[in-house]
Amino acid sequence: MKRRLFPALLGLLVTAGAAHAQSDSGSEKAPQLANRPNLIAPFAQAVAQVSAGGTLISSKGVKSVTRPSTGQICIELQRGIVARTVPLVSVDWSESTGNGLLAYWRSTSSGCPNATRRTVNIVTYVIQGGAANLSDDVGFVVVVP
Amino acid sequence: MKRNLLPILFGFSTLVVTAGAGHAQSENDLEKVPQLANRPRLISPLVQAAAHVSRDAVLIASKGIKSVSSPSTGQFCIELRGRIVRKTAPVISVDWSYSTGNGLLAYWDPANNGCPGATRRTINVVTYSLSGGEPVLSNNVAFVVAVP
Numbered sequence: 001m002k003r004r005l006f007p008a009l010l011g012l013l014v015t016a017g018a019a020h021a022q023s024d025s026g027s028e029k030a031p032q033l034a035n036r037p038n039l040i041a042p043f044a045q046a047v048a049q050v051s052a053g054g055t056l057i058s059s060k061g062v063k064s065v066t067r068p069s070t071g072q073i074c075i076e077l078q079r080g081i082v083a084r085t086v087p088l089v090s091v092d093w094s095e096s097t098g099n100g101l102l103a104y105w106r107s108t109s110s111g112c113p114n115a116t117r118r119t120v121n122i123v124t125y126v127i128q129g130g131a132a133n134l135s136d137d138v139g140f141v142v143v144v145p
Numbered sequence: 146m147k148r149n150l151l152p153i154l155f156g157f158s159t160l161v162v163t164a165g166a167g168h169a170q171s172e173n174d175l176e177k178v179p180q181l182a183n184r185p186r187l188i189s190p191l192v193q194a195a196a197h198v199s200r201d202a203v204l205i206a207s208k209g210i211k212s213v214s215s216p217s218t219g220q221f222c223i224e225l226r227g228r229i230v231r232k233t234a235p236v237i238s239v240d241w242s243y244s245t246g247n248g249l250l251a252y253w254d255p256a257n258n259g260c261p262g263a264t265r266r267t268i269n270v271v272t273y274s275l276s277g278g279e280p281v282l283s284n285n286v287a288f289v290v291a292v293p
Contacts, residue, residue: 043191043293084206085189086197086289089238104241104249105289107197108174123241125248130278132248143236145192145291 024052024139025096045081046144050122051095052137061144063118071125071134072111077118081144087120088143095139100127103140120144172200172287174242193229194292198270199243200284209292211266219273219282220259225266229292235268236291243287248275251288268292 039060041047046061054067063076077083091101102125109115111123124138187208189195194209202215211224225231239249250273257263259271272286 045191082188082190084185085187086195086206086291087238088236088289088291102239102248102250104239104244106174106241108242110174110242127248127275127278130275132246132275145189145195145293 025093025098041143044143044145045085046077047141048075049092049095049139049141050075051092051139052097054136057095057139066112067136068113069111070136071123071138072106073122073124074109074112074115075120075122075142076116077120077144079118081118083117083144085145087122088145089122090141092139092141097137098126101125101138102127102132103138105142171245171285172243173245189291192291192293193233194225195290196223197240197289198223198287200245200272200287202284205243205287215284216261217259217282218284219271219286221270221272221288222257222260222263223268223270223290224264225268225292227266229266231265231292233293236293237270238289240287240289245285246274248280249286250274250280251286253290 039047039058041060048059048062049057050065051057054065054073056065061078061081063078066074087105089103089105091103104123106121106123109119109121112119112121122142124135125132126135126137185206187195187206189208196207196210197205198213199205202213202221204213209226209229211226214222235253237251237253239251252271254269254271257267257269260267260269270290272283273280274283274285
């Protein structure tokens with residue numbers, strides 16, 4: 001029984017590893033996330049680097065990140081951050097999959113259930129067949145100035 | 146003659162009402178977009194200037210901004226107030242809520258090609274949306290811009 005299981009498990013691990021390695025556009029340089037580093041950004045109140053799928057890679061002034069639905073990411077800022085400002089978003093190609101990547105700020109935060117004044121709602125799309133579709137393939141950075 | 150004009154006028158007024166309704170329903174998050182009677186001031190302590198601009202060139206909120214205009218489709222000209230140090234690089238992001246549609250793009254044109262009479266304090270933002278898979282100049286895109 002054990003002899004049969006071992007090759008099967010090994011194959012599963014190799015397959016999972018290969019699938020993960022091919023998932024990000026710049027996967028060979030995507031860091032491991034065991035210890036999430038704090039960003040040092042003296043001229044921003046808050047900064048977040050978020051991977052495709054909504055994992056917080058590194059940050060400053062950010063409490064949490066959630067993804068309630070496809071392409072909708074909700075970033076909760078820590079207390080003390082002045083929220084009456086304009087968050088700036090850029091796609092992180094290395095933390096994304098594929099090309100044709102778009103990331104927007106959603107100023108009404110309508111994609112975030114129970115949003116507060118300290119919620120930053122980001123919407124992500126991928127262009128497929130000439131149309132933009134909501135997608136979880138987009139990594140991004142957001143700066144709260 | 147008057148009888149002939151009546152249906153035409155009725156048709157025209159219907160067209161105006163329809164166009165108005167279309168405009169009113171055009172923003173992606175229309176039901177949650179606030180009224181703009183009192184333009185709020187942005188509190189962005191770490192940038193010189195910031196602007197939240199609707200797709201039809203209305204300044205939703207701002208700091209250090211004198212005015213916004215749209216001289217032609219997809220061209221926005223933002224005039225900074227006097228004390229802003231202009232020798233910097235503005236950063237732009239699309240605001241999905243105030244925009245229409247999805248495939249939205251916003252760029253900075255440092256040459257100010259789209260702003261007639263541009264000065265050192267003019268920021269030219271160019272907006273596109275995807276139509277049939279191709280980016281075309283568009284007034285469907287709301288955006289934010291920050292001057293660090």
